[in-house]
Structure formats: C-alpha cells, structure tokens
Amino acid sequence: MKSILVxxxxxxxxxxxxxxxLDITRNFEGHLSCLQVTQVEAFAALDPYGVGHMLSETISIVRDAEQAERNVIETRLAKETISWDWINESGDPARMVADHSWLNDLVVVSTPPQEWLPRLDAPPTAAEVLVRSxxxxxxxxxxxxxxxxxxxIAIAWNGSPESCAAIKGAIPLLKQAGSIHLINAAQPENDYDLPPTQAATYLSRHGITAELVEIDPGAGPITDNVLEAxxxxKAGMLVMGAYGHSRLRENILGGVTRGMLQKAKLPLLLAH
Incomplete structure (x- = not known):
C-alpha cells in the first residue's frame, strides 16, 4: 500500500x-494524501433568502477554521519522514472522498455516529464512501x-464477491499481520457457495497462512459472533465485504454491514 487517502x-x-x-503510511513507506472538503451545500441551506453577506461571513469563519486545522496537521506532517500532499475540495464530502479513491490503495474514514438511525435520508460518510469507493x-x-x-487480523468470510474483494484489497496488510484468522460467517440462507477453504487456499498463494474459525450460525446475531471471535x-483489524445486500435494504431491515459499523470497536477494512 503506497497511496493512502484520509x-x-x-x-x-x-x-x-x-x-x-499515518501509521499505515509509515509502515509501507508510502504517500499520504490529506483531503479537506468544504460543504458548500450546507452554507447555501443557511441562506435560503439570499442574504449574501451572512453567507459570505459564515463561509469566511469556516475557511478560517479549516486553515487552522490544516496548519496543525501540516505541522505534525512536517516532522514525519513520509511524503504527503494536501487536497482542498468543495462539495459533498462522501462524493469527494470516493472520487479521489480511484488512484489510491486505501481510503481512511471514521465510524458513523452512534445516532445514525434506520432511515432513508442521507447516510453518513463511511456508508456512502463504501458503495462509491x-x-x-x-x-x-x-x-x-x-x-x-x-x-x-480477523477476516469475516461469507463467500460473497464483496468478501473476495476485501481479502484481495487487504493482502499487503495481511502479509504483515502476526496471525490471520478466517472466520466462517456464512449464513444458511447464503446465496454464495465459495467455502472458506478456498479463501485459505488463495491466501496461501500469497504466502499467508490462515486459521479457519467456525462459529455457530444459530448462536445469535452474526455481527456479535464475528466480533466475539x-x-x-486479539485482532487489531477486521476485514470483510460490505453491503452484499442493497444499502436501502440494510437501512430499513438492518444487516451485517450496518451492525458492524455501529458495534465494532476495532478498525474495519471493508470493500464493496
């Protein structure tokens, strides 16, 4: 992983x-791109009657705060040995992050806020980036x-195309992990028939040995079982596919991806 976007x-x-x-960029002696996005649409919503001077003042305050944040981050980066650059954009943060993901090896975002509730309006940045990145x-x-x-590193495996994409994207990190634990998270109603042994075989071709972990699919919520395993x-990261079902369905009915985003206390490496 040589190009990291945060x-x-x-x-x-x-x-x-x-x-x-920063830690991952250091580890791979890579390049870190820092993307700062100003949400211009939010400012327009604050000025529905076109009171231009109020909008201009608000934007100025936000720009000053962003510059102060940039100064702090750049001061820290100046002490590092990694290469880095700074990108300023205006627009929707999730869309901008996804657009800039095209020539990066990894995108780093935050877990959604806990108050993220099942609904049909705009999802948090993490969920939106996942389906666009x-x-x-x-x-x-x-x-x-x-x-x-x-x-x-633990891997939640259910044989889906998303699981395959997550494993392939995680190979550089998996090669450096102290141990790999391949958790069979397939459900009885699973539409996919790729067994975890095939995932283990794929990993072995990259010189990666994985422990196969079976969990009881009927022992409770799959999200809780995987996180417990x-x-x-002592996994420091969990790798898994995201949104195997449509995001709309998960928002309404719930789903493993949504559950992980809400409950996980460790970093999740996800791919869609």
Missing amino acids: QINRDSGLEARFQAA RAPVLVVPEENRGIDCSAP ASAR
Missing part, C-alpha cells in the same frame, strides 16, 4: 483516522488510537 474534516473522529492513516475503505472507531500492522483472537 479525510481531514473537523469532527470527533479526526484524530483516530489521521493516526491510523474504488479502493478498500478502512473505517476507524473514534476511540481507536493507532494501527499496529503486526497485530493479528475477533476479540478472542
């Missing part, structure tokens, strides 16, 4: 995702502090 916006998850991106997405919980690339093996 979203830089003022929110409670910034420190966690920035530190995670052309690179694996590392979703980092707010309380996380750093990534240890030598820590064990990962925790028992």
